[in-house]
Amino acid sequence: MKNMLEPSEQEIREMIQLTTEKIISFLDELAEPVVFDMETVREEAYQASETIPEQQSSLDDILDDLFENKIPYALQTSSPGFMAYIPGGGIFHSGLAELIVKVTNRYVGIDITAPFLNQIETDVLKWFCTMIGYSEKSGGTLTSGGSLANLTAVICARTLIMGDKFSKGTVYASGYVHHSMWKAFHAAGISSSQIRNIKIDTDFRMDIQALEQAIEQDIEAGFTPLMIVATAGSTNTGSVDPLNEIAKIAKRSNAWYHIDAAYGGFFTMTERGKKCLLGIEQADSITLDPHKGLFLPYGTGAFLVKDREDLKKVFSHNADYIPDKTSAHELWDFSEMSLELTRPFRGLGVWLPFKMLGAGTFKKALEEKLELADYFYDCIEKSGDWEIIAKNDLSLSVFRYNHTNYSVDQLNKINRKIINYVNDKGRTILSGTLIDNNFVIRNCILSFRSHKMHVDWLIDDLNEALSELRGQFT
Ligand SMILES: Cc1ncc(COP(=O)(O)O)c(C=O)c1O
Structure with a gap:
């Protein structure tokens, strides 16, 4: 009887081929905005809990479900516009190493x-x-x-x-x-x-x-x-x-x-x-x-x-x-x-x-992140619309919208709204933090996929957030 735990050479080729196709389309679409409501997704994920599978399913079906219904509905941590928390992105070469590591064990x-x-x-x-x-x-x-x-x-x-x-x-x-x-x-x-x-x-x-x-x-x-x-x-x-x-x-x-x-x-x-x-x-x-x-x-x-x-x-x-x-x-x-x-x-x-x-590739990518952070900082400083809270020592800048018309609570709400507006557009993602009880916006540029074009997206989306939301600031 065939041992199901030991796939044949042909089966391995097929599995890798199927997975490769999914990975390539995933990477192809990385820069596309994915817009969804996380609370709804959380609820649906909770409902999607399964009992231990007794039946077999084809890899084709499983991959379809994973790549169509599950993987997209997540924080877009590997996308070029991800500048929240501390990004990294996840280089493919290391994913390949992971496959070798797991298979050779x-x-x-x-x-x-x-x-x-x-x-x-x-x-x-x-x-x-x-x-x-x-x-x-x-x-x-x-x-x-x-x-x-x-x-x-x-x-x-x-x-x-x-x-x-x-x-x-x-x-x-x-x-x-x-x-x-x-x-x-x-x-x-x-x-x-x-x-x-x-x-x-x-x-x-x-x-x-x-x-x-x-x-x-x-x-x-x-x-x-x-x-x-x-x-x-x-x-x-x-x-x-x-x-x-x-x-x-x-x-x-x-x-x-x-x-x-x-x-x-x-x-x-x-x-x-x-x-x-x-x-x-x-x-x-x-x-x-x-x-x-x-x-x-x-x-x-x-x-x-x-x-x-x-x-x-x-x-x-x-x-x-x-x-x-x-x-x-x-x-x-x-x-x-x-x-x-x-x-x-x-x-x-x-x-x-x-x-x-080669090590030089990593050095260059890191230099680019520092330059992008400088560029971002210069743009928001020049615009005069933002209060700079922390200038980037490295690739992380902190800023917020501030105006004497508003109380601390109001300003905190406004800055949360700004982040939500940008994140809801889906092409760039930011996160915030509290500094002395003030809610502020962080922008950390560290994904190897983030380039000047993506920082420009962010600047455009921040400006748009300000002009769209200004009337609603209370
Ligand atoms: C400064 C610093 N130290 C430690 C950690 C924790 O690292 P990890 O999430 O890899 O466990 C983080 C994560 O963001 C961090 O920014």
Whole structure:
């Protein structure tokens, strides 16, 4: 009897061909506006829940349903007009790598099972360390995203600075740190009483004096500074904390210095990014997010450490069923350097696009994003219609409509309406945030598909929103 779990060569060709056709039309239509009501879609999605299928269905039918009824009715995260949150886009080459990874299913959790593949992943991490300016001693692991990299940072800091007894340890982060950091503190057993939320300065960067004061007070009160977290490209405003100054404070207070560079880190591939992130290499650990700054599909983050022996001190454990090391050659054993044992071969998703396209392609694309953000900023500043809240350090600008005629509540409603108007047009997508209780509009240009034409769409749609809605502002 035929084993249904093992398709024939012909069946595999057919499945790939069918899927390829769907993918090509999906990519072809990416720039087309898709307009729908998300609340209705949510309701319909809820109703669409299915019980476990007992019958077989053809791939043809399944793909039709997926690509016609399900995939389009989502936030258009891979479209060129997506400038909400932190985009990336999802390069095809990495999707291709994913297919190879899943089908070949090689094991890279430990170093002796697929040495060449392990070396590929190690190389990818070494490339990242070099981009950052880390030395040969550095290392890291690929994670599922920035949140898990941040959690790994807290576990390292806690263990390496205070061992098991960390209840008198204090951690410091600005109010603009990504919320995954607060989750990480709690998940790693750091209680609220140990967490210091350091205020930000007028440029939305961590206030250094406030940090120093908080540390002094804690030491006087018998606490031990355990960890300082800086952000290199905050999610709210894109601001980069004063990395050098914080490094000095971390050194003086013997605290672990972590930089969350999930958004900004890969801009170090560009000259301007390097200047903006000056001092990043002084961190004990760094979070990067290739699924943001390298345009990869979701599912790849990176955790880097200045000294890879630190990772082994925290995560290395033996077990009788784990094979002995047979070679003195240094391949990195990721099971000894992270929480994971069995893990996807994430390295290929970075390595294949870099091999095919060359690093210069990524550098150029990142430079283009910085230029587009400057262009966008200049346009809205010149128009005089918008209040600039945060000028882009990198590729994220924050602005809003403001007028003395309106109260804070009214202005917040107006700016929400503006975002809704633009998003309802469907060709560009923005998101907002709250700054000092004011609802403001964020524009983050980081999709590899976004070019000047798409920024012009956004500017046109914002202007149209203003002229259409002005009469309704109350
Ligand atoms: C600065 C920053 N850190 C961490 C994260 C969390 O990363 P992820 O969503 O990959 O878990 C994000 C996500 O947007 C972020 O912007």
